[in-house]
Every structure is written in structure tokens, then in C-alpha cells.
Amino acid sequence: MSDPYEVQIDIEYLQLMNKLALFNENVEAKKHISRLKPKRSYGFDAVSNYMIKIIPPGYINCLANCFNTWLKEYRYPDVWKLAKIITLNKLKAGVPRCDQTRPISLLATHSKLFEKIMLERIRLCAETNSLVPIEQSGFRPGCLLPTRVLSIYQDVKNNITANIPTLAIYVDYQKAYDKV
Incomplete structure (x- = not known):
């Protein structure tokens, strides 16, 4: 037999996921794409923000459908979990030691877009249900x-x-x- 608390947690989780999936993904995707800075740096997938900003509207609809499908199926593409890591020198000049460098991780642009949409949804849900203290x-x-x-x-x-x-x-x- 399952623990009744686990069953309750599963029910509440599914309810939350259904609430999160009710938003219009196409509008959200367009909004977040328009907010992207047109940088040309790219992650492991070799797709930059600049490339995403100039894509045709049909691609945005396809991307929104993919986001919706992954959300409903509780999936996250494995290739989006890979990062291209670059170390930056904290010093102005010279060869730095390890403690004088700062790593940055360049993630897939699609991943960042999906995360921003999810963050907005979760933040809205948390604020409307007063889950975050004042x-x-x-x-x-x-x-x-x-x-x-x-x-x-x-x-x-x-x-x-x-x-x-x-x-x-x-x-x-x-x-x-x-x-x-």
C-alpha cells in the first residue's frame, strides 16, 4: 500500500502541473524571445540568442508546442542539460592562477527560454497562492x-x-x- 501522504503529494503535484500548463505558450514564447538580448555567443547546441530572435513565426509555434508537450510529459531534453564552460580571467593582464578565474556556463538558448517561461509560471502561481512570505x-x-x-x-x-x-x-x- 502507498503511504497516504505520498498519494496526496502526487495529487497536489499533478494539480500544480495542470495549472502551470494552462497558459498560452505561444504568447509566452514570443514575449520571452522579444526580451532576449541579441548576443551571438552560443552554448553546446551552437544556437545563439541572435539566431532565435530572427526565426520565422512558424518556428515559434513549433517551439511553443514542444514546450507544452515536454511540460505535459514531465520531460526536459537531455541535450539542454549540457553546458559549454568558458573560464574568464579576473585579472586585467597576465596568466591567472585557478583562483583568479571565473567560469561561465553557456547553456542552450532553448533551455534558457523554457526556464524563463517556467520561472514566470511558477512565480505567478507562488504569488497568487501566497506561497512566498512577504x-x-x-x-x-x-x-x-x-x-x-x-x-x-x-x-x-x-x-x-x-x-x-x-x-x-x-x-x-x-x-x-x-x-x-
Whole structure:
């Protein structure tokens, strides 16, 4: 017998996936393609943003149908998981050591497009269902870190005025990107 919690999780997952699939993919694809910067750098598939921006409308419809199919079938093309990695020199000149380089991963443009559409859908679903707390500032449009800092400052100021202790925890991940 299955665990009833697992069954409930599966039901809720399928409901969420159906909600996410209800949007008009063709309109979304056109919108996100128009927002792409016309860069000529390309990933493992050798397709650049510039190439995607100049494709005929029929291709956009085909791409939207593919996105819809993959979403319904819970698939993600394996070739989109490959990245072309380039290391950039952090120094202005000279031969860098390993810790003086910064890698960048160039993903397939189609993959980035699909991820942007999914991000918009998930963000909309999370915001409309109040899944993200108001206090969350990072990774949300229109919610800036300075706003959160001012909020913390105001909370501390209010607590000092009311003679209430304030607990704060600060974490600084030095060179977090280099260690990932």
C-alpha cells in the first residue's frame, strides 16, 4: 500500500502541473524571445540568442508546442542539460592562477527560454497562492535588499524604543561562488 501522504503529494503535484500548463505558450514564447538580448555567443547546441530572435513565426509555434508537450510529459531534453564552460580571467593582464578565474556556463538558448517561461509560471502561481512570505526579498521582482535592510533597521529601532531585545543572525559566505 502507498503511504497516504505520498498519494496526496502526487495529487497536489499533478494539480500544480495542470495549472502551470494552462497558459498560452505561444504568447509566452514570443514575449520571452522579444526580451532576449541579441548576443551571438552560443552554448553546446551552437544556437545563439541572435539566431532565435530572427526565426520565422512558424518556428515559434513549433517551439511553443514542444514546450507544452515536454511540460505535459514531465520531460526536459537531455541535450539542454549540457553546458559549454568558458573560464574568464579576473585579472586585467597576465596568466591567472585557478583562483583568479571565473567560469561561465553557456547553456542552450532553448533551455534558457523554457526556464524563463517556467520561472514566470511558477512565480505567478507562488504569488497568487501566497506561497512566498512577504519578508522574502531576494529573487523576487520589485523586492530589493535595501528595502529589507530598512525594514530590519525599523524593527530594531522599534524594539529598542519598547525596550525589547532583538535577535539577529548574519551569515556571510565569503567567496561562495568560487567554492560551489
